[in-house]
Amino acid sequence: MSWQDSRPGDSVDPLVSRSVVQPVRFAGPVVKTPAVFVIVVWVWRLIAGVVGAVVLHPVATGLLAVVVAVGVVVDPWWLSLVGAGLVPVVLVVWWWLWRASFLRLAGWRLLALWRRFWVYRRHWQPVMVVAGLAEFYQDRQYLPRLGRVRCTPHVDRVSVRMLKGTSPQAWEKRVLALAHGFDAPSCRVVVDGPRRLVVEFPRGDSLSGVIPALPVPEAVDLAALPMGRAEDGSWWRMRLHGTHILVAGVTGAGKGSVIWSAIRAMLPAIRAGVAEVWAVDPKRMELSLGRRLFARYADTAETAVGLLEDAVVQMQERAGRYAGKVRKHTPTTDDPFVAVVVDEVAFLTAYHPDRDVRRRAENALATLTSQGRAVGFSVLAALQDPRKEVMNLRNLFPDKIALRLDEPSQVDMILGEGARERGGNAHLISADPAMGAGVGFVRLETSPYPLRVRASFVTDSDITRMETDYGRGSSLRSLPAESGADDLFGGDAA
Numbered sequence: 001m002s003w004q005d006s007r008p009g010d011s012v013d014p015l016v017s018r019s020v021v022q023p024v025r026f027a028g029p030v031v032k033t034p035a036v037f038v039i040v041v042w043v044w045r046l047i048a049g050v051v052g053a054v055v056l057h058p059v060a061t062g063l064l065a066v067v068v069a070v071g072v073v074v075d076p077w078w079l080s081l082v083g084a085g086l087v088p089v090v091l092v093v094w095w096w097l098w099r100a101s102f103l104r105l106a107g108w109r110l111l112a113l114w115r116r117f118w119v120y121r122r123h124w125q126p127v128m129v130v131a132g133l134a135e136f137y138q139d140r141q142y143l144p145r146l147g148r149v150r151c152t153p154h155v156d157r158v159s160v161r162m163l164k165g166t167s168p169q170a171w172e173k174r175v176l177a178l179a180h181g182f183d184a185p186s187c188r189v190v191v192d193g194p195r196r197l198v199v200e201f202p203r204g205d206s207l208s209g210v211i212p213a214l215p216v217p218e219a220v221d222l223a224a225l226p227m228g229r230a231e232d233g234s235w236w237r238m239r240l241h242g243t244h245i246l247v248a249g250v251t252g253a254g255k256g257s258v259i260w261s262a263i264r265a266m267l268p269a270i271r272a273g274v275a276e277v278w279a280v281d282p283k284r285m286e287l288s289l290g291r292r293l294f295a296r297y298a299d300t301a302e303t304a305v306g307l308l309e310d311a312v313v314q315m316q317e318r319a320g321r322y323a324g325k326v327r328k329h330t331p332t333t334d335d336p337f338v339a340v341v342v343d344e345v346a347f348l349t350a351y352h353p354d355r356d357v358r359r360r361a362e363n364a365l366a367t368l369t370s371q372g373r374a375v376g377f378s379v380l381a382a383l384q385d386p387r388k389e390v391m392n393l394r395n396l397f398p399d400k401i402a403l404r405l406d407e408p409s410q411v412d413m414i415l416g417e418g419a420r421e422r423g424g425n426a427h428l429i430s431a432d433p434a435m436g437a438g439v440g441f442v443r444l445e446t447s448p449y450p451l452r453v454r455a456s457f458v459t460d461s462d463i464t465r466m467e468t469d470y471g472r473g474s475s476l477r478s479l480p481a482e483s484g485a486d487d488l489f490g491g492d493a494a
């Protein structure tokens with residue numbers, strides 16, 4: 001018999017409570033903490049807070065200490081406050097007259113102080129909790145510790161001490177949440193030691209403006225060609241000698257500006273004859289403008305394959321001469337550095353209708369990329385679609401650049417597994433050429449974290465001028481043209 005069919009007079013003992021269902025909660029026994037413990041804890045926290053403030057902000061706390069000390073010594077104590085009021089005036093004058101030294105010694109620190117308090121401290125708890133980086137254990141909430149904030153001209157570097165038992169991967173997965181949480185355009189997580197992270201937040205997008213072509217360097221460093229700027233405000237320099245580079249990006253991503261920035265950075269070496277560019281231009285759009293800068297130029301499939309195979313022959317000849325004698329190539333006029341630049345490489349290796357052409361191109365590129373590094377042959381190739389079926393030579397390129405890509409999965413194909421989680425969001429780069437063309441992510445040898453960079457924009461008129469000043473037949477070029485190169489230059493350049 002259940003309680004529903006009970007008759008009047010029956011006593012119905014509600015075995016099951018019919019109030020709103022609540023989980024059973026066991027309250028812990030209430031233990032009175034002796035007041036002395038509470039006081040000791042408070043005092044301890046006060047001391048820790050003061051010591052922490054002195055360590056984190058030595059200048060600010062030092063200034064405060066000076067004001068208090070002066071207040072104790074001078075007679076009407078408030079004079080010291082008046083003196084303290086002069087500090088902002090001094091700072092403004094300093095900023096006005098000696099800006100560089102002000103920024104270096106005080107400006108960035110003051111900004112860091114302010115940003116730590118106003119942006120990071122204020123939003124720390126909500127962002128950590130909502131992003132899922134806070135932990136709850138036995139009804140208590142634990143937050144990662146916000147450490148020192150350092151400001152550079154473009155980024156905030158926030159030191160963080162992770163909770164015990166959490167991993168940097170947990171942070172890498174949440175870079176988007178962190179960026180939005182702290183009102184930054186992006187976020188990068190860098191491991192700084194056990195339980196220590198440095199989380200970088202750019203202040204505004206330092207790469208949103210077009211970077212005009214960089215000045216041609218006087219001395220060429222083939223291991224650090226000036227290409228453009230990095231997100232943290234530093235120069236983006238790229239190694240070409242001793243490596244091979246694959247540039248991936250959809251049409252209009254600005255692959256041309258990466259290629260041309262590299263060529264521009266090598267101009268004096270090209271003129272001196274210690275570096276050569278061999279150009280393959282299947283679309284005839286990208287490289288034809290600067291033909292006189294190139295030792296070799298090919299724009300049809302047959303000539304392109306021939307060019308690549310010639311490069312292989314020369315490379316192997318050089319390797320034969322070096323064997324057992326030279327371990328590392330040094331560019332000279334006899335043995336120049338050869339940069340084989342291939343635009344739209346998939347046109348040769350995947351899309352060309354002739355199977356023989358595809359096979360030969362692929363073989364030549366595979367040989368060059370696997371054996372060319374040590375003897376001074378490097379391949380710089382541009383590619384639209386990084387999927388494996390299109391480009392299975394991908395892994396032969398030690399260095400890769402991801403410009404704007406269509407799909408998130410393509411990022412990891414180019415920059416390596418996990419690159420997207422570490423902030424390499426190449427699929428989110430703006431499609432507006434003014435904002436996003438030439439913007440991409442690179443991985444430096446020293447770090448697994450992709451760095452956001454923008455190549456300088458070498459315009460058609462820049463290229464024309466480069467050709468005039470540095471191309472074959474230019475009045476400045478002292479060396480005779482390469483034998484075997486096609487005769488494209490009759491008389492002086494215009």
Ligand SMILES: Nc1ncnc2c1ncn2[C@@H]1O[C@H](COP(=O)(O)OP(=O)(O)O)[C@@H](O)[C@H]1O
Nearest residue numbers: 251252253254255256257433437438455456457
């Ligand atoms: N570094 C850059 N900065 C600004 N705009 C650029 C840059 N590179 C390219 N652009 C613009 O984007 C357009 C497409 O660039 P392009 O190099 O031809 O792309 P892709 O070769 O990847 O198809 C160019 O016509 C130019 O207007």
Ligand SMILES: [Mg+2]
Nearest residue numbers: 255256286343
């Ligand atoms: Mg192009």
